[in-house]
Amino acid sequence: MGSLSGNVPFKLNIRTDVSSLMFYSMILLAMSIPLSEFGMSIAQFLLLAFWIHEGADYRKSENQNYHGIINSLRVYFNAIGFNLTGKFRMLFNNPAALAVISLYFIHLAGLLYTSDLNYALKDLRIKLPLLSLPVIIATSTALTKERLNQLLSFFCLAVFAGTVASIYVLFTRHVSDPRELSIFISHIRFGLTICFSIFILLYFLYKKTGTTRFLRVIVALGILWLFFFLIILESVTGLAITGLLIYFFSLIASSRIKSKFIRWAVLIPISLSPVLAANFFRQQVKEFNKVEAVDYSKLEKYTHYGTPYVHDTCTYGIEKGKYVGIYLAPSELRQEWNRRSNLSYDGLDNKGQELSYTIIRFLNSKGLRKDANGIRSLSDNEIAHIENGVANTAYLENFSFRSRIDQMVMGYTNYVKHGDPNASSVMQRVEYWKTSAYIIREHWLTGVGTGDLNQAFSTAYQEMGSKLDDAFRNRSHNQFLAIFVAFGIFGLIWFLFTLFYPPIAVGRHTDYYYLVFFTIIFMSMLTEDTLETQAGATFFAFFNALLLFGRKREPDKA
Template identity: 40%
Template structure:
């Protein structure tokens, strides 16, 4: 970029730096700031650009070309698109994949001070957003909190947890590089962010933080050949993943033992009050090993419920599920009949839990990880026995992935096109006679790699995967440790979510991918072997 511009604070370089800072600060807060910052960056780049210089720098840089190739693949996907309004909106959302690498790669690199300042501003913004969430959690605002994930009021809790994870590893990187007098601040902030992930109950973020932390420690020890007891540390680190695996296996084992130990209730005809029970003996749905749709006395249950709660039994709980379903699942989990006596046996806290959408008494007392693993076990059991995943996250993903596989098999070479994803999913659900109800027939795969393959075919998927791998192949990564932490966070998130199919997730990826690859240092001279050196 040509740096000739008005002197002072409005120099093109300062405006460029301001745009980067505004984008870093806006990510955890505001779609408006995210969009505004990119408009500023693009306008400044266009006004200041020496086009011959930009052309030479961009087209002479294979890494920059490969980074924007993903967006080009989506543009090519317009050729066989029929739903152009959907396609244009999708391309608009994905525009950062084009403009951010283009702008940052063709602008003079940041100084070390500028680069670190952007990272610190991002950490400060994430920290501020977490403080707001803590205030919301403490009920100091009028915002209603049903689930801990509701405390992320600005963006999706999943995307927010990714940013918290990245902030942790930015702090770890700065902790190593900065002077000793500041390191205690970094340590406190890292501990706070890790605590916040548990407060948010963001399992994706917790798993990612654990995996990335383990990987960074492993590579640090592996590359530090002067470390005393290095082989012992390596052995312990290689052994470390076995511990959570054993813990999860034990939770699953205890869950299955508890289920198998249940003694089926004798099927009775009448309640103690003379009302008839409804039984659905062919419905295999269970809760804690007991059949859900046995011993249900609806009228009796409704009358008793209205004496205990102000929320109608025919309405929805605070998570949006049918309250009647939540209620009978909760009663079943305690081994109670779904009648007046069963409901009156519940405590006031249990009534509130049902209103809040908790469907199993175990989830009130078990720790977060145990409750989540048991919930997944229940989802898979129900999916296996009934074939219907309902709206439950893991089993729903399996059904959506099955549907996406059907679409890919029908369009392996060209995909369905950039704009026809929604139509393709709707048709596939009908053709497959999917058990999903209309509200759960989603048109997003919740897996970024599958989403790419559906839209722009297997070839497009190969382009996407190659764009992720090429920075390591090229060895042009100014700060390998920093980039590895970001890369691993994003890569894991793409397995569980279609991270690039919404504006926040896509901008988060495009911004930090471009900043960490092109924002610092002599890009041509910063060669490495692709492995993490002892120094970061």
């Protein structure tokens, strides 16, 4: 079989020495990150067990009586103690590793002034990989380049397997939201693993890693497939990070072109691309709010059943150039909807949104009047879509990133005009950040502690009179703000130190793999609480430690 990971045949020769067993456990962990939280836990327990055993060799005594066995165990545990002493001596002589694990000790320090100890202990359990993985990897045998590439290859294969499983879900189940395609971990974390895999494979392709042209074609197709899947997943974060990294590396590559004319001919369009992207979004907002002129004197005043229409141009806003509240008969909608659905018209849909608003928007997107006949014209499938929170027929189109852009534009427009952040996850984040800033003003020095974030946000939303629905009242969705809220200004400064100091100290700040990984993590932390879930904490802790401390020095610069 050919290789994706080196210029030798890909043969994972099964060996039973402890270093090899640790390597296999690391492969299991890498493959579990996109596929299985249970697998992540098992792999980390195996790593810990082999790490403790590494350097100690238990051999049965030739004398199989009681005293012989006890003596063998005594020798074995003495060896373990000696081995662990050496490992911790190695750790304490590695300032960069100490800086990395100090992030966990910030959370431990936050226990001193937290009131919700149960939540704090749960948080510490989730974040345990931030301590265990750097300690294990920094004090174990470093991987060779061949083994590192093998591990990364298995990681990419696992991510690919995750996308195949998602496509199976797409074609065999009713999917009303692309986020439902990620069945193993959250769609955002899955998007990050896809993004990382794309740039791992790009590096394999650039370095012509592999023995045959056929395998390089497979790698190229894999890159295209993963990028296409990001579009299917409608992963704004993943696509934005991918675009940023492509932009960054394109600038580097074009700046190295020898011909001055060609260099500038390439550099100028690349440099202007962010301006063009911003202008595109501005145009979308402008088009979205360009409304057709309405002659109210020509609008019909009554429904087919004689109910007066309400023509509301204020409450429901504009969508795709039309007033959503035109031809509205709430009493008919309520009666007919409650006849066709078990969900109350005056209640919430399955996404926690006001169901009446979802119904009105869905009918508007179909060009139907918001009355009894409008509801009657809907199919049973469309009723189910509305119950599941689908507010526009465009959102039902598979592989339509355009609908995601429309959602963002509509959410932005509603937030600017009405201060309502509920219609868009992007605008909800703005509300989360405002709420974080509100808490920080009161607790800027020490923060609220490890376990009190939920209570602090709940109180802040009430005091601010936030328009966010209860279902959307989440925490910071920004890792830096989350740290600031929990641990204050000094906690934030130290957190930034733990991110920037280690790669500089060990000379990895110009390494391709680490640059890609760091960019992915840093960008995700701007819009997500990346470290607040097991998958996010493990993804960060494992690859951060691996790329900093877990491989032998064979410089591959970006």
